[in-house]
Amino acid sequence: MTAITVNGKIYEVASEARTPLLWVLRDELGLTGTKFGCGIAQCGVCTVHVDGVAVRSCQMPVGTVGQRAVTTIEGVGSTTVGARVQKAWLDLEVVQCGYCQPGQIMAAAALLAANPDPDDNAIDAAMSGNLCRCGTYVRIREGIKHAARS
Amino acid sequence: MKRKTLLTLVALVAVAGVAVLGVVGRMVLQPGPYAFAGGRPVALSAYRGPSPTGVPAELALADTVTRGAYVASMADCQACHTAPGGQPFAGGRAFVLPFGTIYTPNLTPDPETGIGNWTDAQFLNAVHRGIAPDGSRYYPAFPYPSYTLLSDEDVLAIKAHLFTLKPVKQANKPNNFGFPYNQRWLMAIWSVLFNPNERFRPVPERSPEWNRGAYLVEAAGHCGECHTPRNLMQALDQRRKFGGGVAEGWTAYNISSDTVSGVGDWSAADLAAYLSTGHARGRGVASGPMAEAVELSLSRLTKSDIGAIVTYLRSVPAVKGDLPVPAGPAPSTPQTVIDNPVGKRIFEGNCASCHAWTGAGAAREEAQLTGVRTVNDPSGANAALMILHGSGAGTPYRPAMPGFGKAYSNDEIAAVTNYVTARFGARASKLTAGDIGRLRDAN
Numbered sequence: 001m002t003a004i005t006v007n008g009k010i011y012e013v014a015s016e017a018r019t020p021l022l023w024v025l026r027d028e029l030g031l032t033g034t035k036f037g038c039g040i041a042q043c044g045v046c047t048v049h050v051d052g053v054a055v056r057s058c059q060m061p062v063g064t065v066g067q068r069a070v071t072t073i074e075g076v077g078s079t080t081v082g083a084r085v086q087k088a089w090l091d092l093e094v095v096q097c098g099y100c101q102p103g104q105i106m107a108a109a110a111l112l113a114a115n116p117d118p119d120d121n122a123i124d125a126a127m128s129g130n131l132c133r134c135g136t137y138v139r140i141r142e143g144i145k146h147a148a149r150s
Numbered sequence: 151m152k153r154k155t156l157l158t159l160v161a162l163v164a165v166a167g168v169a170v171l172g173v174v175g176r177m178v179l180q181p182g183p184y185a186f187a188g189g190r191p192v193a194l195s196a197y198r199g200p201s202p203t204g205v206p207a208e209l210a211l212a213d214t215v216t217r218g219a220y221v222a223s224m225a226d227c228q229a230c231h232t233a234p235g236g237q238p239f240a241g242g243r244a245f246v247l248p249f250g251t252i253y254t255p256n257l258t259p260d261p262e263t264g265i266g267n268w269t270d271a272q273f274l275n276a277v278h279r280g281i282a283p284d285g286s287r288y289y290p291a292f293p294y295p296s297y298t299l300l301s302d303e304d305v306l307a308i309k310a311h312l313f314t315l316k317p318v319k320q321a322n323k324p325n326n327f328g329f330p331y332n333q334r335w336l337m338a339i340w341s342v343l344f345n346p347n348e349r350f351r352p353v354p355e356r357s358p359e360w361n362r363g364a365y366l367v368e369a370a371g372h373c374g375e376c377h378t379p380r381n382l383m384q385a386l387d388q389r390r391k392f393g394g395g396v397a398e399g400w401t402a403y404n405i406s407s408d409t410v411s412g413v414g415d416w417s418a419a420d421l422a423a424y425l426s427t428g429h430a431r432g433r434g435v436a437s438g439p440m441a442e443a444v445e446l447s448l449s450r451l452t453k454s455d456i457g458a459i460v461t462y463l464r465s466v467p468a469v470k471g472d473l474p475v476p477a478g479p480a481p482s483t484p485q486t487v488i489d490n491p492v493g494k495r496i497f498e499g500n501c502a503s504c505h506a507w508t509g510a511g512a513a514r515e516e517a518q519l520t521g522v523r524t525v526n527d528p529s530g531a532n533a534a535l536m537i538l539h540g541s542g543a544g545t546p547y548r549p550a551m552p553g554f555g556k557a558y559s560n561d562e563i564a565a566v567t568n569y570v571t572a573r574f575g576a577r578a579s580k581l582t583a584g585d586i587g588r589l590r591d592a593n
Contacts, residue, residue, distance in 0.1 A: 040552050041512075042552065057513075059504055059512075059517075060514060064513075128502070129498065129499060
C-alpha cells in the first residue's frame with residue numbers, strides 16, 4: 001500500500017507503484033474530473049499539480065509521488081489562484097465542449113502561481129502542451145490575462 | 151639516364167609497397183580483444199577457476215531448454231535475426247551498409263528456408279569461422295570474429311535452442327552488394343587476416359568475475375562490434391577498443407573508462423542499472439539498437455552476470471574522445487537567447503510536458519535531458535534519431551517516448567534537435583534538413 005495526499009486528503013492506494021497516477025485518481029479514488037486523452041503526455045488533458053507544478057498524470061507512476069501534495073481539478077478551486085482562474089473561465093465563457101478544460105485550468109493555475117503577470121510568450125510556452133480541438137485557444141489566453149488582472 | 155629513372159621507379163614502388171605492408175600489417179597484427187588485461191591466458195580446459203562459459207551458477211541445475219535459451223540471450227541472436235514486425239529468428243532484417251543492403255537469414259529449424267538440416271559441425275563452422283554449409287563465406291556483419299570466442303558447448307546450446315523454435319518458412323533475401331563487394335570468396339582472405347578462429351582463453355591472473363565478464367562482453371555480447379571503431383579493412387580497431395562506433399546511423403558511444411567521452415565516471419550501480427533496465431538516473435535511456443540489446447539480451451541476464459559485465463567494462467583502458475563534458479542543470483528560462491523559434495515552438499508543444507522547461511524531467515526521471523550524453527553530443531545524431539523514432543520499451547508500465555518522424559518535416563526535426571542541444575547540452579548541434587534525411591535513410 002502507498003499513501004498519497006490528494007487535495008489535502010490522505011489516501012491509501014492499493015495499485016502497484018508503477019501504475020500511472022491518472023489511473024489511480026480516476027479508477028481507484030473516483031476523482032474523474034481529471035481526464036484521459038492520449039496517454040503519452042502529448043495532449044495535456046490529464047494535468048494535475050504535484051507540489052504546485054503542472055504534471056501530466058498519465059506519465060507519473062504513483063510510486064514516485066511520495067510525500068508531495070497532489071492537487072486535481074476537484075481541489076484547485078480552494079487555492080486563490082485556482083479560484084481566480086475558474087472565475088475568469090466562467091466570466092469569459094472559455095469552455096466549448098469542455099473535455100480539455102480540466103487540464104487547461106490546471107496548467108493556467110500553475111503558470112499564474114509561478115508568474116503572476118505572464119506575457120503572450122510565457123503563456124504560449126506554458127500552455128502549448130495543452131491541446132483543445134474546439135480551438136478555444138484565444139479565449140484561454142484571454143482567460144489567463146483576465147485572471148492575472150483580477 | 152634511363153637506368154637512373156628505372157632505379158628511382160623501382161625504389162618508389164618498393165617504398166610504397168613497404169608502406170602498404172606496414173599499414174595492413176598494423177591492422178592485422180593488432181592486440182586481441184582483451185590483451186590489455188595482461189597475464190598469461192590459458193586454454194579453457196586448463197583453467198582452474200569456475201567456468202566463465204555457459205550459464206551462470208544460479209542456472210547450472212536448470213533444464214537444457216532453459217539453459218539453451220539463456221545462452222542464446224547472452225549472444226543476442228534474436229535482435230538481428232528478426233525483421234521489424236516479423237517472426238522471431240526468421241531473419242529478413244535489413245542492414246544498410248556502405249556497400250549495399252544485406253538481410254539476415256532465417257535461423258528457425260525450417261529444413262527448406264531455415265537451418266533445419268544443419269549438422270552440429272556445420273553450425274559450429276558458421277558461428278566460429280563464418281563459413282556456410284555450402285562453403286560460401288559470410289560477411290562480417292555477422293559477428294563471427296566475436297562469436298569465434300564462444301565455446302563449442304555454448305554454440306551447440308544455441309543451436310539446440312533454435313531447434314526448439316517453431317519452423318518458419320521464409321526464404322532468405324539476397325543482398326544487393328555491387329562489385330567487388332559481392333565477391334564472397336574475398337571474405338576467405340579477410341577471415342584469415344581478421345578472424346583469429348580461437349576460443350576464449352581465460353586469464354588466471356584476473357578474478358573469476360572478470361573472466362565471466364570478458365566472456366559475456368567479448369564472445370557472446372559482441373559489444374565491440376558496435377562500440378569499437380573499425381579500420382579501413384572493416385575489422386575492429388582493438389587499439390581504440392570501445393572508443394565508439396556507429397550502428398545503423400546511431401552513435402554507439404565510447405564505453406571505455408575515459409571519464410569524459412566514455413563511462414569512466416559512471417558508478418558500478420549506474421552501469422548495472424543501464425544494462426539491465428535500459429536506464430540509469432541522470433545517464434539517459436538506451437535507445438535504437440542498444441534498446442534492443444537491453445530488451446532481448448541484457449535484461450534477461452542474471453544479476454551476477456550483469457555484475458561480471460560491469461567488472462570487465464570498468465577494466466577496459468580509457469580511449470580519449472572528443473565529446474564535451476556534459477553541461478549541468480538548466481534554468482527554466484534560458485539565460486542566453488536561442489535564435490530558433492521553430493525549435494522552441496515544437497519543444498513547447500511536444501517536449502516540455504515530459505521533459506520540463508528545466509530539462510530535468512517533469513513526471514519521471516527517464517525524461518531527464520540535462521547531463522545525458524545524447525543531449526551533450528554536438529553531432530546531435532542520436533538526439534535526432536530519438537525524436538524521429540521515439541525511445542523506450544513498448545512494454546506496459548515502462549516509459550516510452552513517441553516518435554515524431556511522421557509528424558514533422560526534416561527541417562522541423564533539425565530545428566527541435568538543435569534547440570534541445572543548445573538549451574540543455576554543452577554545445578549546440580547544427581543539423582540541417584539534409585542531415586535528418588540521411589539519418590532517416592540509415593535507419
